Amino acid sequence: MSVSGRTTVVGLIGYPVAHSLSPAMHNAAAADLGLDLVYVPFATPPGGLASAVRGLAALGVRGVNITIPHKQAALPYLDRVEPAALACGAVNTIVFERPAPTAVQAAGYNTDWSGFAADLVALGVPVQDRDCLVLGAGGSARAVVYALLRSGGRVHVLARRPQQAEQLLADLQPRIDIGRARPHDLRRLGDLRPSAPLIVNTTPLGMSPDVARSPWPDALPLPAGAFVYDLIYNPTTTRLMAQAQAQGRPAVNGMGMLLRQGALAFELWTGARPNLDVMRRALGPSIA
Ligand code: NAP
Numbered sequence: 616m617s618v619s620g621r622t623t624v625v626g627l628i629g630y631p632v633a634h635s636l637s638p639a640m641h642n643a644a645a646a647d648l649g650l651d652l653v654y655v656p657f658a659t660p661p662g663g664l665a666s667a668v669r670g671l672a673a674l675g676v677r678g679v680n681i682t683i684p685h686k687q688a689a690l691p692y693l694d695r696v697e698p699a700a701l702a703c704g705a706v707n708t709i710v711f712e713r714p715a716p717t718a719v720q721a722a723g724y725n726t727d728w729s730g731f732a733a734d735l736v737a738l739g740v741p742v743q744d745r746d747c748l749v750l751g752a753g754g755s756a757r758a759v760v761y762a763l764l765r766s767g768g769r770v771h772v773l774a775r776r777p778q779q780a781e782q783l784l785a786d787l788q789p790r791i792d793i794g795r796a797r798p799h800d801l802r803r804l805g806d807l808r809p810s811a812p813l814i815v816n817t818t819p820l821g822m823s824p825d826v827a828r829s830p831w832p833d834a835l836p837l838p839a840g841a842f843v844y845d846l847i848y849n850p851t852t853t854r855l856m857a858q859a860q861a862q863g864r865p866a867v868n869g870m871g872m873l874l875r876q877g878a879l880a881f882e883l884w885t886g887a888r889p890n891l892d893v894m895r896r897a898l899g900p901s902i903a
Contacts, residue, residue, distance in 0.1 A: 671709075742813060759815050816843070
């Protein structure tokens with residue numbers, strides 16, 4: 616890849632960013648399309664967020680992804696935030712729009728929810744009128760619950776601190792109808808009697824290096840007809856996925872969501888649709 620004065624710069628702000636898979640994924644997509652574009656990780660400690668957003672705008676950067684710990688904190692520094700990102704309470708993508716050479720507008724988007732929703736569609740997993748159990752109520756759960764409600768699911772949010780699940784739904788309420796969503800204590804998982812549920816793990820339980828952990832108790836059979844979606848993608852087969860597969864229930868990891876949120880961000884910056892297989896291959900060797 617050669618960089619010139621005409622090269623479009625996009626990137627990632629987060630802290631840390633050294634282990635991010637996004638540069639490999641985006642740079643491969645740009646090369647495949649023959650675009651003169653480079654994706655650069657910018658390590659941005661918490662106190663530096665405001666000046667980073669201003670500085671990237673001033674430097675002519677086209678856009679950035681935003682990751683931990685800035686996804687929520689970035690909202691006040693943007694000129695415009697799309698309604699879905701406001702609902703999720705987080706942005707993972709900024710586009711620096713330049714309506715005139717001297718004018719820059721920072722627009723915030725959330726492609727986590729839409730990447731998750733698009734992956735379910737691609738997998739052929741129905742959501743409409745389906746019981747959906749969302750395990751965990753943190754940042755990614757907001758995007759997942761929003762996507763499931765938009766797709767017409769009956770959503771149960773299960774958190775070890777039930778008030779976190781209640782708060783998640785209270786925060787979504789002004790932006791989407793939460794009439795089909797309920798908060799629960801994760802310890803009462805066994806009391807629910809869902810029919811053929813979609814089970815989505817949004818907790819970090821099972822993520823490398825703690826690969827032996829699972830949010831689903833061994834003693835509790837996975838319901839008939841269940842489909843398991845684990846947001847974790849490292850390892851590629853999590854303990855929860857192995858539990859599901861041992862009981863004949865289909866299960867996928869979060870690689871599809873990761874790819875699709877990236878592809879949607881790439882499209883926002885470039886207007887071009889990247890090749891998902893190219894992006895997937897670029898991730899391959901990086902994942903244990
Ligand atoms: P987060 O904001 O920290 O939320 C994690 C949630 O899990 C919280 O509700 C937390 O509860 C709960 N939790 C943590 N440890 C738990 C335990 N031992 N037992 C029960 N609940 C527990 O994290 P996040 O950003 O949502 O990320 C969660 C996972 O999703 C990570 O593994 C991340 O890599 C993955 N993810 C994947 C994608 C993708 O594209 N595939 C995108 C985003 C995130 P407390 O607040 O009580 O700790």
